[in-house]
Amino acid sequence: MHMSFQSFDSHNIFPHIREQRGGRRERVAAVTGGAGFIGSHLCEALLKKGRQVVCLDDFSTGAVANIRHLAASPAFTIIPHDIVDAIPDDLPRFDEIYNFACPASPVHYQADRVKTAKTCALGVLNVLERAERDGSTVLQASTSEIYGDPEVHPQAEHYRGCVNPVGPRACYDEGKRFAETLCTDFAAQTGIALKIVRIFNTYGPRMRADDGRVISNFVVQALAGEDLTVYGDGAQTRSFCYVDDLVDGCLRLAASPPDVSGPVNLGNPEEITVLEAAKLVLELTGSGSRIVQRPLPEDDPRRRRPDIARARAALKWRPKVPLREGLVRTIESFARRAAETAVSMPARLSA
Numbered sequence: 001m002h003m004s005f006q007s008f009d010s011h012n013i014f015p016h017i018r019e020q021r022g023g024r025r026e027r028v029a030a031v032t033g034g035a036g037f038i039g040s041h042l043c044e045a046l047l048k049k050g051r052q053v054v055c056l057d058d059f060s061t062g063a064v065a066n067i068r069h070l071a072a073s074p075a076f077t078i079i080p081h082d083i084v085d086a087i088p089d090d091l092p093r094f095d096e097i098y099n100f101a102c103p104a105s106p107v108h109y110q111a112d113r114v115k116t117a118k119t120c121a122l123g124v125l126n127v128l129e130r131a132e133r134d135g136s137t138v139l140q141a142s143t144s145e146i147y148g149d150p151e152v153h154p155q156a157e158h159y160r161g162c163v164n165p166v167g168p169r170a171c172y173d174e175g176k177r178f179a180e181t182l183c184t185d186f187a188a189q190t191g192i193a194l195k196i197v198r199i200f201n202t203y204g205p206r207m208r209a210d211d212g213r214v215i216s217n218f219v220v221q222a223l224a225g226e227d228l229t230v231y232g233d234g235a236q237t238r239s240f241c242y243v244d245d246l247v248d249g250c251l252r253l254a255a256s257p258p259d260v261s262g263p264v265n266l267g268n269p270e271e272i273t274v275l276e277a278a279k280l281v282l283e284l285t286g287s288g289s290r291i292v293q294r295p296l297p298e299d300d301p302r303r304r305r306p307d308i309a310r311a312r313a314a315l316k317w318r319p320k321v322p323l324r325e326g327l328v329r330t331i332e333s334f335a336r337r338a339a340e341t342a343v344s345m346p347a348r349l350s351a
């Protein structure tokens with residue numbers, strides 16, 4: 001990993017971009033939160049499309065391991081950076097900014113709620129100001145959490161949500177709602193090109209083992225032979241989207257014409273209760289773990305399923321990976337990672 005944690009200087013780290021000044025310049029995409037779960041898959045997909053990719057991340061929930069395999073590419077650059085601070089001036093001009101920086105798991109976004117709110121407000125403003133300077137298109141990662149504990153089902157983009165502004169989830173739910181407002185007003189006033197994606201529960205390889213979200217928890221617990229922790233009675237529902245499908249939708253949205261404006265839901269409408277998800281993980285892992293109940297967190301949404309009519313029509317997008325298949329891929333990846341970690345542990349620790 002050259003350059004990743006050293007103080008940087010654009011003359012050293014962007015020679016490839018400078019070299020292209022005389023000829024055709026590849027498009028430069030900045031991905032904030034690029035070392036995170038979704039962000040790392042997005043960086044990979046953008047590199048495959050021939051972009052120069054600049055990953056900006058403060059590594060608060062992201063990991064070098066998620067992007068290590070990309071570091072050898074001369075088209076990939078990592079800048080350790082907290083978006084609550086202004087984006088450094090001496091970076092190349094960004095054609096596109098994918099703003100994915102923000103902790104997404106309730107455990108992590110509630111660990112420092114003020115920081116989460118600042119990331120959604122000041123962080124987004126910094127991204128927008130940079131986009132205005134560079135003339136970049138912005139794709140803002142919003143969330144189904146802006147619908148809160150929804151009173152309508154499934155949730156379409158015109159539904160305005162039911163959110164507790166002072167609850168434990170508010171820093172994130174209200175933060176992301178404010179971010180949508182800020183992005184929309186900023187784009188109206190400055191003319192920057194803006195896309196907003198409302199992401200529903202997404203899962204897949206590279207979620208942290210201690211991420212705290214339900215799929216990673218169940219998979220880690222099942223593989224370790226530990227109890228699967230179902231919060232409440234497990235009757236609450238979610239609709240889980242495999243990460244490759246989600247990234248495909250994000251790329252389509254970013255490339256969509258200007259008349260595709262306003263937020264777009266992306267998610268898999270295959271709805272399942274949390275208890276059913278626990279049983280499915282047990283079946284697919286062949287684990288003998290038990291299912292146990294734990295208290296339901298405050299303000300936990302009872303149900304969630306995306307209405308994706310808009311994405312289907314405007315982006316010609318639909319999720320292709322069924323939950324079973326995505327879970328098998330996820331379980332395999334977690335099992336591989338667990339095996340690698342065990343092998344690389346010093347003998348005195350693993351004994």
Ligand code: NAD
Nearest residue numbers: 033035036037038058059060061062082083101102199202
């Ligand atoms: P993640 O925690 O794996 O990734 C977030 C990344 O952002 C991490 O690499 C983290 O280090 C980085 N980050 C956090 N705060 C930062 C800051 N202030 N400055 C710079 N970097 C910062 O989470 P994820 O699941 O990959 O989510 C990525 C984005 O997608 C988030 O914006 C989240 O709100 C959105 N989203 C995710 C889901 C989902 O189900 N995974 C659902 C809805 C929305």
Ligand code: UDP
Nearest residue numbers: 106212213214215217229230231236274300
């Ligand atoms: N959940 C659970 N066990 C866990 C983690 C989460 O039963 O170990 C539940 C949680 O209460 C919620 C659902 O699973 O009802 C999805 O939780 P997650 O944190 O993954 O996403 P979000 O609540 O943000 O949709």
